[in-house]
Amino acid sequence: MKPMPADPLLQIIAAHRADTRSDKIDLGVGVFRDEAGGTPILRAVKAAERYLVANQPTKGYLGIEGDPVFTDLLRPIIFGKNGGDASLVPGIQTPGGGGALRLGGELIATARPDAKLWLGTPSWPNHRPIFEAVKLEVREYRFADLTTQTLLFDEMMAALRQASAGDVVLLHGCCHNPTGLDLNHDQWREVADLCSANGLIPFVDLAYQGLGESLEADAMGLRTIFERVPELLLAYSCDKNFGLYRERTGALYVKASSADLARNVASNLAVHARVSWSMPPDHGAAVVRAILEQPELEADWQAEVAEMGQRIRAVRRAIASAAPSLSAIAHEYGLFSNLAVSREQVDALRTEHGIYIAPSGRMNVAGLKVEDAPRLVAALDAIGALPGA
Numbered sequence: 001m002k003p004m005p006a007d008p009l010l011q012i013i014a015a016h017r018a019d020t021r022s023d024k025i026d027l028g029v030g031v032f033r034d035e036a037g038g039t040p041i042l043r044a045v046k047a048a049e050r051y052l053v054a055n056q057p058t059k060g061y062l063g064i065e066g067d068p069v070f071t072d073l074l075r076p077i078i079f080g081k082n083g084g085d086a087s088l089v090p091g092i093q094t095p096g097g098g099g100a101l102r103l104g105g106e107l108i109a110t111a112r113p114d115a116k117l118w119l120g121t122p123s124w125p126n127h128r129p130i131f132e133a134v135k136l137e138v139r140e141y142r143f144a145d146l147t148t149q150t151l152l153f154d155e156m157m158a159a160l161r162q163a164s165a166g167d168v169v170l171l172h173g174c175c176h177n178p179t180g181l182d183l184n185h186d187q188w189r190e191v192a193d194l195c196s197a198n199g200l201i202p203f204v205d206l207a208y209q210g211l212g213e214s215l216e217a218d219a220m221g222l223r224t225i226f227e228r229v230p231e232l233l234l235a236y237s238c239d240k241n242f243g244l245y246r247e248r249t250g251a252l253y254v255k256a257s258s259a260d261l262a263r264n265v266a267s268n269l270a271v272h273a274r275v276s277w278s279m280p281p282d283h284g285a286a287v288v289r290a291i292l293e294q295p296e297l298e299a300d301w302q303a304e305v306a307e308m309g310q311r312i313r314a315v316r317r318a319i320a321s322a323a324p325s326l327s328a329i330a331h332e333y334g335l336f337s338n339l340a341v342s343r344e345q346v347d348a349l350r351t352e353h354g355i356y357i358a359p360s361g362r363m364n365v366a367g368l369k370v371e372d373a374p375r376l377v378a379a380l381d382a383i384g385a386l387p388g389a
């Protein structure tokens with residue numbers, strides 16, 4: 001057995017922790033941070049936890065499917081009012097969005113072992129390994145040009161036209177990780193129509209709902225494609241929009257073309273979940289359930305999600321204001337933007353300026369204080385990393 005290379009983000013965490021400079025900036029780790037630099041526990045989460053301490057009746061096992069009330073309460077938030085009928089769209093609780101992606105991959109590999117999974121690049125670094133781990137063939141295409149900060153929609157569509165019926169298309173529901181470049185409404189319709197016409201199966205990864213424009217707007221793409229295709233998979237994460245990072249709280253939903261197929265899907269999901277984690281952890285899902293079952297807590301949660309989104313957009317505007325050549329960042333969405341920088345420039349940012357970003361050039365804009373935007377821009381200029389420099 002050979003030693004495996006360390007995860008780049010874990011290396012960033014360790015290096016940032018060891019850095020003794022008081023003005024160091026961590027833009028590497030993908031968590032929301034407030035203007036004070038903290039990752040707060042939401043007010044609604046604290047209130048829900050107090051409620052659970054006083055009222056939760058047991059710590060007994062949930063069952064393989066997890067808490068069905070949790071997955072049902074999320075349906076209107078994800079699919080819209082009266083959307084995501086459970087008789088055609090079975091849902092299962094998972095350990096975070098990553099668990100949902102892996103479980104969906106297992107289902108695809110069981111139902112269509114010869115299916116290819118089409119993945120736009122750059123993407124979340126764990127996407128490809130998850131699907132390769134279940135022996136699916138991954139086909140990549142260019143999704144974004146980092147130098148110009150533009151989405152390569154024509155290239156995307158040209159690649160997907162080469163896919164065969166039964167192939168799977170991985171799509172970021174909103175707040176693309178790592179680029180922040182999202183499909184617009186017309187583009188979602190085009191992708192949906194192509195999938196419907198050619199028998200392609202969308203697998204939507206919706207990990208940041210509410211941190212882009214709003215809870216409703218960020219679900220637009222998913223809902224557009226959901227209405228137009230007979231089959232679809234959705235991996236959902238509550239880690240970011242509920243601030244439950246360490247609780248690993250997520251769900252997988254699968255749209256089936258008939259009630260009989262939906263029952264078969266549910267039984268297969270249960271079998272795969274049983275051999276993967278047996279039964280999912282409860283606390284995060286119990287918190288989400290407590291929030292969504294109490295109107296006053298749900299209203300406060302929605303207000304907090306809106307506040308998080310407002311702060312992220314304010315940081316994006318501050319970066320664009322400090323550097324017109326980075327104006328595209330103001331029109332991107334969610335936690336991340338991906339700079340066109342070399343590994344040497346990433347190292348220079350760290351050693352010379354105390355600014356930490358991922359080796360790929362991905363930066364978590366929510367890790368930046370608004371007042372520090374000019375400092376980031378000055379550092380990028382100093383290392384020759386500003387566009388047009």
